Amino acid sequence: MKAFVFETNGEPSQVLGLRDLPDPAPGPGEVAVRILLAPVHPSDLHIIRGRYGRQPPLPASPGIEAVGVVEELGSGVTTPAPGTRVVLLNVIGTWRQRVVCPAGQLVVVPHGVSDDDAAQAIINPVAAWMLTVGEHRLAHGELLTQTAAGSTVGRLVLQLARSEGFRTVNLVRRHAQIEELAALGADITLCTTDPDWAGQLIEATHGGPRKAIDCVAGQVGATLAETLAPGGRLLVFGALSSHRQTDRSAFEMPVFAPKMIYRGTRVEGWFLFHWLETTPLAESVNVVSTVLDRLNSGALRLPPAVRYKPSDIATAVADADGGSSTANKPVLDIGGNF
Ligand SMILES: NC(=O)c1ccc[n+]([C@@H]2O[C@H](COP(=O)([O-])OP(=O)(O)OC[C@H]3O[C@@H](n4cnc5c(N)ncnc54)[C@H](OP(=O)(O)O)[C@@H]3O)[C@@H](O)[C@H]2O)c1
Known part of the structure; x- marks a missing residue:
């Protein structure tokens, strides 16, 4: 072969x-x-x-x-x-x-x-499913905040929001994407090039995100972590801000400790292969089958x-x-x- x-x-x-x-x-x-x-x-x-x-x-x-x-x-x-x-x-x-x-x-x-x-x-659709439905267990009407909302994973999350009934606050780095994502069902989209995007996010989420996912890391991820509401949880699953860079400092995501301590917020990593290794095979096969069914029905594209x-x-x-x-x-x- x-x-x-x-x-x-x-x-x-x-x-x-x-x-x-x-x-x-x-x-x-x-x-x-x-x-x-x-x-x-x-x-x-x-x-x-x-x-x-x-x-x-x-x-x-x-x-x-x-x-x-x-x-x-x-x-x-x-x-x-x-x-x-x-x-x-x-x-x-x-x-x-x-x-x-x-x-x-x-x-x-x-x-x-x-x-x-x-x-x-598998890689992107199962990650999108697990982060939202599996890990955050988003209920109908609940709000999820996500970064790089225009990415493949971000667009899959928007499709899941539609099929599962949760709502989204989306962060992008280009204003041109705001209209495009609205057409895909994004409830609110903010641009991280606006100097006051963190303040806008706190206002849009009525006090800061309670459930969030991030695949940008760096300063955007750190700022998102700082805006979390008391008890809020941020799952970091990618580091797009560091792609192609070999400099270790490009991967750093400085988290402001007092906000975490006094608000009891959590910032956790999430990795598909770690999830696969720590999940019974029947359970992960079941998630893949569910995702394939959604692709079959057209709910996921x-x-x-x-x-x-x-x-x-x-x-x-x-x-x-x-x-x-x-x-x-x-x-x-x-x-x-x-
Ligand atoms: N942890 C896991 O198990 C797991 C599983 C799947 C995916 N991932 C990760 O998830 C991330 C997204 O994957 P994908 O395949 O969906 O990516 P993708 O489709 O290639 O993402 C491209 C998008 O990311 C945006 N972007 C790129 N660099 C950015 C930055 N520095 N700041 C803000 N936005 C940025 C781009 O914005 P523009 O349009 O403005 O260029 C574009 O919308 C990757 O880091 C990937 O490794 C992780």
């Missing part, structure tokens, strides 16, 4: 290569999956560069999710049957033609979900995929590295011609 492999961490253009490897055989309880499509997430580039929260032992293949077709069952496995379309849960190394993993980590894809959507059905041939890997990487990738999602056509 063909596989993208890196033997050392570094710039993708320097360390990522295409290799011919023997087809892996499924052991007892395992399944071999023929990969069709695998997205190129900024997180994949973090893994290649050696800066992600979960680093595979080297040599390794990148790829933190994919859609594929069951090809061969190991002993003791009866389902999913060969030919079934599946996504792979908690498997790192999907940028290869054939992947072997435990049968329990496969989730069957409903017929109505396209390959393009299935390939990107993902950015259009732009398919790249494996030979166009450099362009796919440049696309994922581009910063504002909300218009499309680069996806490697692993099932096509190499």
Whole structure:
């Protein structure tokens, strides 16, 4: 089989290569999956560069999710049957033609979900679901504050707000996005380039956010933490303000301690792979199935995929590295011609 492999961490253009490897055989309880499509997430580039929260032992293949077709069952496995379309849960190394993993980590894809959507059905949609419905347990009419509301995760959160009935206060860094997000159902949108955005946020949330999520970190995340209402909880799940930067200080998020102490507020990290490792498999499979059902019904919609041939890997990487990738999602056509 063909596989993208890196033997050392570094710039993708320097360390990522295409290799011919023997087809892996499924052991007892395992399944071999023929990969069709695998997205190129900024997180994949973090893994290649050696800066992600979960680093595979080297040599390794990148790829933190994919859609594929069951090809061969190991002993003791009866389902999913060969030919079934599946996504792979908690498997790192999907940028290869054939992947072997435990049968329990496969989730069957409903017929109505396209390959393009299935390939990107886990990382962002499951994060959006878990942060809002799973962790914050947002009730009907309750208010969630989110940063980088125009991001893929931010737009998924807006769709969930509509289907689950919670309301949103959204923070963006460009005024031009305010109207766009309003059309997507955003209740309130504020711009962090306004000098008094923190005051506007406290007013809009009647005393500060009680439930918030942040994927910007840095000064925006720190200011959001300082505005939290008494007992408020902020889940930090990304650090867009530090992307591509290697300087440690770019990752710092200075929190004003007295506000936390006197108000009993909480600032916590949230990471999908940590959640997967600490959650019973049946529970995480259930969440993925729920998300796939929402994609099937149209309640959740993902950015259009732009398919790249494996030979166009450099362009796919440049696309994922581009910063504002909300218009499309680069996806490697692993099932096509190499
Ligand atoms: N913890 C987890 O398990 C987990 C899971 C999924 C995603 N994430 C993280 O969530 C974040 C969002 O992912 P995504 O795929 O949704 O991203 P994305 O679609 O690529 O996000 C692009 C958006 O982010 C905005 N943005 C970029 N840098 C910014 C900054 N410094 N300040 C404010 N806004 C900024 C852009 O605004 P403009 O339009 O103005 O450029 C654009 O709207 C990433 O950090 C990702 O790593 C974490």
